[in-house]
Amino acid sequence: MSPLADRYGRRFPYLRLSVIPACNFRCTYCLPQGYHANPNAAQALTLDEIARLLRGFTVMGMHKLRITGGEPSVRHDLTYILRTAAAVPGVTKLAMTTNGSLLTRRLHEWMDAGLNAINVSVDSLDRAKFARITGHDRLDDILHGVDLALDAQMPSVKLNAVLLRDVNDNELPAWLEYLRERRVGVRFIELMQTGDNLPFFRDHHVRATALETQLLEGGWQALARVADAGPAREYRHPDYAGRIGIIAPYSKDFCSGCNRLRVTATGDLRLCLFGDFGIPLRQFLQADDQIEDLVHAIGRQIDRKEQGHFLHEGRTGITPHLASTGG
Template sequence: MAALIDGYGRRFPYLRLSLIEACNFRCSYCLPRGYQPRPGLAPLLTVAEIGRLVRAFARLGMSKLRLTGGEPSLRHDLSEIIAAVAAVPGVAKVALTSNGVLLQRRIAEWQAAGLTHLNVSVDALDRARFAAITGHDRLPQILDGIERALALGLTAVKLNAVLLRGLNDDQLPAFLDYVRTRRVGLRFIELMQTGDNLAYFRRHHYRAETLEQTLLAQGWQLHPRAPDAGPARDYAHPDYAGHIGIIAPYSRDFCAGCNRLRVTAAGDLRLCLFGNAGIPLRQLLQADAQANELQATLISQLGLKAAGHGLHRGETGVTPHLASIGG
């Protein structure tokens, strides 16, 4: 059977599917003025279109699906989407990345629909600092939602924190205390330059490798990476129940282990988060009879995937901000 393999021998068992560009947060590193729809924005993929898309990827070897945004919980049909993709043969993991505002009310519903993995954006554990970064004073509500997710027994629950010099780079002790007794993953993400954040990037960029050196000095040890894992380098410590992942897009070998593809909320395939073009797939998602053509298109487009991004050269591609494609 044909598989998702590019010209560099990399396999792609992992798909990140954006469900919506809109977000109800105003994170300073992404949408500091709040979400503003772009002119001519195409309609969102329907549940039926999403089902056809995911079935095509699964037939080619995709086994892990992450639903992202924007904020995917803004989709009123999110539970229906989760149920549809969880039912696709070959899909073993259905993950959601969210700001966590609706977790208290809906995490049990999402798990019942088929959600197995959850990532929640938590950029600080200090309430005032969290509000300053995100534009919303919702930290207690979000942390309670995370506790509910942990109590439900999802396969994995992770927290995502964007590293920001001068804003949350002093939060490591609080984060370490949090993972000492909780079986959660904590992922620190190095701030990336996008099309509209150059001044912010220069002011707040903090090298992830600096944090890694701190962890190593404190006895944390690097663990092997699973074939369908995300881009994080995972560290564990015998004194902590949780683990820490570092996503360092500016590290020298970051793209060598790329194993994920992206599709936007309007159905454009993105071979790279910072690529220069999207490949429209929507016209191939209108009927089940188009499945073979869709799969052939995915295979042929992978032959065009570049060896790596151009972030080191300041090339951010067509990504204006991370909400536009799902980070």
Template structure:
């Protein structure tokens, strides 16, 4: 069967939320050892390999048929995939897909970003938890900030339409850097997202020591004259703030805010091919068996659409329920 590409999002749950946005993990492996995620580094478990290019192609075609038009490639660290250029090209060439984004730690940007851009990449998110080199090293376990800054300059030079930075907000480690970030954004047309530290399956003690409510950043932004910008339909979870004296913007991702899940517009697929209805959900839905042949497309579409009826109204973080997520590298945040 050859299904026509949808002109609008057909995926909707029982709460009226629609889903034009898929976060697709390409690998669980990561070459960083961030203190809030993989403090001991990535440990391979020897289980089956991650999704291959043809499987990814069938998966993305199915979601595009159901109205999705934005795909974000995540990890782990997706740049560890040697076939990443080929994956981006396959995703970008899928009818109906208009935005192809990647979230990366940025260390390979100087070498690989031009190839990704030629393959069809339209948006870049780079994890950068501090503007201070020694702090960046302490948080990530790697002294790689210069390469990342070089990569950001390259991204602007080649005209990538969207460039954003992600900084996990950590009490006592980087929570005093907002003024420096504001100055950084004065002449740079970038967006920085402050992400509230989330409790996962294996970071309970760290969370207690370093969690800081994202509301503290919002209060400082408003006091400094920054104002909330309207949210696009296919935007991520950040609430974005702008200032007339700054070319860049600042986003705040606050998963513990009361209404955080009301605007959910994204689904996730793990690197092993499981559909996750929520980052902190209690179960995964195996899609990989239906990604082996084009003939399985109808069954794949049916499995995706029927599962949305099981999507909950919100996560259980407030009750300490972290679901299947042992760390964010396992599914890409």
């Protein structure tokens, strides 16, 4: 079958699969009151359902998979999920986004299962700020886990930092020092409006363009984007081992290079993080002989994907918070 493509010519080799909506942190921009389970919600996909889902997507050209949450390590069978995903023919890059709370204890176990890329949320290099943003004084332990991943020669190690005005938007000098000797990428992400964070968004949203200007003035050079890359615009500098990426969803033509689809923990296909609907796929994941039906179901829906999101209009779709869909 030809690679999955929409009516705008965009192809989708990259799938983000949430395995659980729960999170053990209380980040101010996502779940400031902590996670509260919905007692009426469906259970998350099983290992067998995940395997069938991934086989269907690889038939359609997916080869990069990112496991997300909530916080994926909250799920007790995460290692088995990684092993299951790594065993699916066609999955060549197995990544995960995590808050790093179990990194020092589980890193080697996850790598043995097939994990070969990791993004760790580190919203500040200042211990007090980190604790204030996340609700946990865990910065030193998490950074130790990042160093362990580098020492273990994890092929791709990146850090995610959500930019918050008057909170952590003045830390570029500290990050530059951190990147001087570490072969790690840091992604600065513009705060995004979701269904339940409008007052916080208005108080703390800051555009990333000013940061990009500082980088260019400091001699950082933009890199060409590879086909299965995430949404960041990447920069490098000859004096630094690490790289910097900018994720600016409010910038012009941000969605023109979209190459990823999302599936929620309960099996709903989301064509956009901020879309107005989810497409239930779970009915096609109950038996091995349903893969063809799954592929056709996905193919029939892809042209419903919009050319762009509607964040500029304040429309956030059905995403109440980033943990609900995996960010």
